Amino acid sequence: MALPAIDSNGSGVTVAVRPRAARLRSRTGAVRLNGVLFTLPAILLVGFVIVLPLVQAAYYSFTNWNGATASWIGISNYLNMFADPELRRSLINSLSFFISVPFGLIPPFITAYLLHKDIPGNKLFRALIFAPTALSWVVIGMIGRQFFALHGPVSGLFGLFGGTAPNWLADGNYALAAVILTFNAAIFGINTVIFLTGLATVDRSTIEAAWLDGAKEWQVIAFIILPAMRRFVEFVLIITVVTSFTGLFGMIYVMTGGGPGSATMTLDFAVWRRAFSTGAFGAGAAIGITLMAMTLLGIALVRLVMRERNAA
Secondary structure, eight states: OOOOEEESTTSSOEEEOOOHHHHHHHHHHHHHHHHHHHHHHHHHHHIIIIIHHHHHHHHHTTEEEOSSOEEEOTTHHHHHHHHOHHHHHHHHHHHHHHHTGGGGTHHHHHHHHHHHTTOTTHHHHHHHHHGGGGSOHHHHHHHHHHHTSTTSHHHHHHHHTTOOOOOTTTOTTTHHHHHHHHHHHHTHHHHHHHHHHHHHTSOHHHHHHHHHTTOOHHHHIIIIIHHHTHHHHHHHHHHHHHHHHHSOHHHHHHHTTTOSTTTTOOHHHHHHIIIIISOOHHHHHHHHHHHHHHHHHHHHHHHHHHHHHHHO
């Protein structure tokens, strides 16, 4: 279809007028092109730093790679994860950290709820709770090691009541529990701060209306506060799940070294031990890929549960 022509000021010069839709498409295309050009450096950086190494790790996980040469062995590295007792224990330990995630959420939420109610000493408690979040996992591991030492504070509590405390970090029956408790204590502060932020976004008038209607406190929390904080709860769940799978190497290395034996070894610790301690880089790559898959599955599970609760 020919474009309409108009006479410009009666001079006899005609100008083709582009339809509005065509102008909008042209402008949108220019904006998209600019967006691609501006983000291209970041895309290339992510590709070289994350995607390419990930593809290489996936390839080497099917090989017997010693860091110099690699020979294709198929899925043997993955099958060995279930045949090797040490790796089986690492898998179970990682799942134990994942199962403990609710214990890293409930106490922080209760604490945040109490602090949000402006109890006496509110600001002091907030500062004390937030301060440990600045510590690295290595420092947290050092503190946990001293805390659960044979003559440390926990063992001292047993002595006060005339009991005999076990050697927490040297006994395979207690070492994992001590590390899991340290992990949940370490994430207590940051999770409390995030929940406090979420509580500040809840509409106060809705809560007050519920009080006036005779709602009990647990009903206000369950049916008003938690649904309003759904995105914050989901965020805390996701970062806690990711940390439980992939962020504990430094703490475990300092606190127990993965021992006694493999009692506290997790999959992220097993990656280091297999790859850099024994030189089995192919096996380490397979463990790393498995760990990534478990982390993504955990995140997907959290998203699915939160979506179903929101739909209900």
